[in-house]
Amino acid sequence: MPRTIPRTQVQYHTMSSDNPFRDLFANAGIEGTTDDPDSLPDLDKDGNEIEEVVLAYERRGGNKVITTVRDIPEEKAEETLKFIKVSLGTGGSIDEGVLIIQGDRRAQLTRFFEKQGVRVRGERE
Numbered sequence: 001m002p003r004t005i006p007r008t009q010v011q012y013h014t015m016s017s018d019n020p021f022r023d024l025f026a027n028a029g030i031e032g033t034t035d036d037p038d039s040l041p042d043l044d045k046d047g048n049e050i051e052e053v054v055l056a057y058e059r060r061g062g063n064k065v066i067t068t069v070r071d072i073p074e075e076k077a078e079e080t081l082k083f084i085k086v087s088l089g090t091g092g093s094i095d096e097g098v099l100i101i102q103g104d105r106r107a108q109l110t111r112f113f114e115k116q117g118v119r120v121r122g123e124r125e
Contacts, residue, residue, distance in 0.1 A: 049073065049076060050072055050073065050076060050080070050113075050116070050118050051118065051119065052071055052118065052119040052120075052121065053069050053070065053071050053072060053109075053113055053118055053119075053120055053121070053122075054069070054070040054071050054120075054121045054122040055067060055068070055069060055070075055106050055109055055110065055120060055121070055122040055123055055124065056068045056070070056122050056123055057104060057106055057123050065102075065103060065104050066100050066101060066102060066103070067100075067101045067103065067104060067105045067106050067109060068098050068099065068100055068101070069084075069098070069099035069101065069109065070097075070098050070099075070122075072097075072099060074097060077094055077097065077099060078094065080099065081093070081094055081099050084099070084101060084109070084112075085101075087112070088101075088105060088108055088109075088112075090102050090103055090105060106123055106124055106125055107124070107125045110124045110125070
């Protein structure tokens with residue numbers, strides 16, 4: 001005769017974001033875990049060398065989504081990509097002068113660039 005296991009009540013907490021550790025890390029002051037653009041450091045300490053960017057949104061194979069950032073000067077592209085990846089906690093790459101950021105980050109990038117004084121065109125949200 002199979003043994004029966006008594007049922008227990010399990011409480012599931014709904015997460016307010018897709019990253020259950022985001023609040024914990026943000027409270028600890030660890031970078032790359034916040035959606036708040038005001039808490040991100042400035043992009044360029046020497047002044048605004050990037051005047052304008054163009055954001056776009058694409059669906060790739062399956063459910064993969066990317067955000068592209070165009071019109072960033074070639075000499076600033078690598079530095080900007082690295083900064084975005086660390087600050088927003090996402091992956092990305094550069095392809096033919098276009099920054100490719102994993103996920104739909106249009107709203108975050110719009111707020112981020114506007115805080116830096118950079119004009120944003122294209123798909124904002």
